[in-house]
Amino acid sequence: MIKWNKLLFGAALILSCGVHVAGAKKVRQETPVLQSAHEIQLTQRTTSTGKKKVSEKTRDRYFSDSAFVGNSVGLGLKYYFDSKGKGYLGGPVMLVQGCYSFANDKQSHSKYQIGYRGRKYKAKDAIAAAKVKRVFINMGTNDLWKPAAQTYEDYVDYIEGIRKKNPKVVIFIESTTPMCNSRQKKYLNNSAINELNRRMKGYCEKHRDMYYIDISTPLKDSKGGLQGKYASDGYVHMTYAGYKVWTETVVKFVDKLILKEQEASDAVKQAAKSKTPEDYAKAQSLVKTLKAGQKKDELKKKLSGIETTVSPQTSETY
Numbered sequence: 095m096i097k098w099n100k101l102l103f104g105a106a107l108i109l110s111c112g113v114h115v116a117g118a119k120k121v122r123q124e125t126p127v128l129q130s131a132h133e134i135q136l137t138q139r140t141t142s143t144g145k146k147k148v149s150e151k152t153r154d155r156y157f158s159d160s161a162f163v164g165n166s167v168g169l170g171l172k173y174y175f176d177s178k179g180k181g182y183l184g185g186p187v188m189l190v191q192g193c194y195s196f197a198n199d200k201q202s203h204s205k206y207q208i209g210y211r212g213r214k215y216k217a218k219d220a221i222a223a224a225k226v227k228r229v230f231i232n233m234g235t236n237d238l239w240k241p242a243a244q245t246y247e248d249y250v251d252y253i254e255g256i257r258k259k260n261p262k263v264v265i266f267i268e269s270t271t272p273m274c275n276s277r278q279k280k281y282l283n284n285s286a287i288n289e290l291n292r293r294m295k296g297y298c299e300k301h302r303d304m305y306y307i308d309i310s311t312p313l314k315d316s317k318g319g320l321q322g323k324y325a326s327d328g329y330v331h332m333t334y335a336g337y338k339v340w341t342e343t344v345v346k347f348v349d350k351l352i353l354k355e356q357e358a359s360d361a362v363k364q365a366a367k368s369k370t371p372e373d374y375a376k377a378q379s380l381v382k383t384l385k386a387g388q389k390k391d392e393l394k395k396k397l398s399g400i401e402t403t404v405s406p407q408t409s410e411t412y
Contacts, residue, residue, distance in 0.1 A: 146353055146356075146357070148349040148352050148353060152352065153183070153184070153345065153348070153349065153352070154181075154183060154184035154185075155184060156184065156228075156348060156352060157183045157184035157185075157186045157348070158184030158185055158186065159184075159226055159227040159228065160184075160186045160187070160226055160227065160228045160229065160230060161186060161187035161188070161189050161220075161221060161224050161226040161228075161229045161230070162186055162187070162188050162189065162190065162229075162230045162231075162232070163189045163190065163208065163217055163220075163221070163229055163230070163231045163232070163233070164189075164190045164194070164231070164232040164233060165190070165191065165192065165193065165194040165195065165232075165233065165235055165236045166190075166191075166192040166193065166194070166235075166236075166331065167232060167235055167271060167330060167331060167332065168188075168190040168232050169190045169191065169192055170326075170331055170332055170337060171188075171190070171232075171337050171340060171341075172188040172190050174334050174337035174338070174341070175188065175341075177334065183341070183345075186226075186230075187210070187224045187226055189208040189209075189210060189217065189220050189221070189224070190208065191206060191207065191208045191209060192206070193206040193236065194206055194207065194208055194236065195233075195236035195237050196233065196237050196245075196248040196249070196251070196252050197237070197248075199216050199217055199252065200216070208220050210223050210224055211223070216255075217252065217255070217256055218255045218256045218258070218259035218260065219259065221256060221259070221260050221263060222259050222260055226263065227262070227263065227264065228263060228264040228265070228266065229256070229260075229263055229264075229265055229266065230266045230268055230307075230344065231253075231265065231266065231267055231268065232268040232269075232270070232271070232309075233249065233252070233270070234249065234270030234287065234290050234291075235270060235271070235273075235282070235330055237249070238270075238281050238282040238283075238286050238287065238290065239281055239282070240281055241281060241286070242281075242286040242287075242289040242290045242293070243289075243293075245286075245290055246289075246290055246293040246294065246297075249290070249293075249294060249297075250297060253265065253267075253297075253304075262388065263303075264303045264304075264305070264387065264388075265298075265303060265304045265305070266304075266305045266306075266307055266344075266347075267294050267295075267297075267298055267304065267305070267306050267307065268307050268309050268340075268344065269291040269294070269295075269306070269307065269308050269309050269310040270287050270290055270291055270294075270310065271287075271309065271310055271313055271320065271330070271332070271336075271340075272284050272287060272310055272313055272314050272318065272319055272320040273287065273319065273320055273329060273330045274319055274320050274322075274325050274328050274329055274330070275315075275317055275318070275319035276319075276328065277328060277329045277330075282330075284318050284319055287310070288318070291308075291310060294306060295308075302385075302386045302387045302388075303385070303386075303387035303388060304385075304387075305347070305351070305385065307343065307344055307347045308343070309339075309340045309343045309344065312339050312343055313332075313336055313339055313340070320332070320336075321336075323335055323336075324336030324339065354383070354384065355384065355389050357380055358377070358380040358381050358383070358384055358393055359393060361373070361376050361377035361380045361381075362377045362381065362393050362396050362397055364376075364377065365377040365378075365397065365400060366396065366399070366400050369400060374397070374400065377393075377397060378397060381393045381394060381397060
């Protein structure tokens with residue numbers, strides 16, 4: 095039975111493509127070999143920070159309003175989610191497509207654009223159609239057919255298009271995953287992947303409602319390449335064991351974010367209720383630590399409504 099399961103999964107993934115190796119139109123086919131059932135179990139634990147925890151219900155609600163965008167590497171993540179059963183992690187929208195790239199996204203009516211409910215879309219339009227509040231993007235593998243600096247510019251154009259069409263969506267950039275050292279190429283190699291990730295991390299730090307999640311580091315071996323146990327094809331695609339690590343990393347990041355925002359929100363509520371300088375100062379301090387964006391703006395507005403009821407000494411710029 096396990097042997098047949100491997101063949102069925104392989105047949106599904108054979109439709110997904112690998113990476114561009116020479117130019118925007120040249121594509122290499124790769125067929126991942128997935129692992130047996132005992133390797134794909136993910137225990138969904140409740141994450142805690144101190145005494146507070148994120149419940150599975152709260153987490154699922156967060157991801158249910160989200161979409162994951164990506165190429166064939168992301169398509170593998172969809173298959174991993176599917177293997178966990180309907181509604182796993184809240185049932186996020188999976189906007190993933192084999193051979194998908196920035197170049198394909200710009201084309202009109204390309205069969206390699208991402209699909210949503212039977213139609214092909216550019217990413218910005220698919221996200222708008224799905225009406226999600228947040229999006230997790232993993233790109234770059236199919237786009238490093240030229241120097242990382244140029245791929246970064248393409249990534250920025252891609253993100254700016256999404257932001258213009260979806261001004262309120264919160265964007266999470268999942269780092270481009272490493273590849274096996276033995277299959278590195280002129281432009282697609284781990285050094286270039288690392289450079290692209292450094293640039294994207296810096297970009298996220300400078301922009302509102304954007305977060306960078308390092309899913310790459312826990313997947314690397316001692317030489318910086320994709321660990322053998324996580325490689326399904328000896329190239330760029332991964333086993334379910336690798337997707338388990340990916341998922342756990344994203345969940346841990348999101349749980350911490352949920353707790354941090356909730357702590358600040360609770361503090362603002364307490365300050366509004368008590369109207370004491372001490373509670374106001376605590377709330378202000380916690381709000382100040384939040385990433386610039388809609389949530390921070392919302393809490394700052396609420397704080398401004400109670401500023402005149404507390405001691406002026408507690409007010410500061412943030």
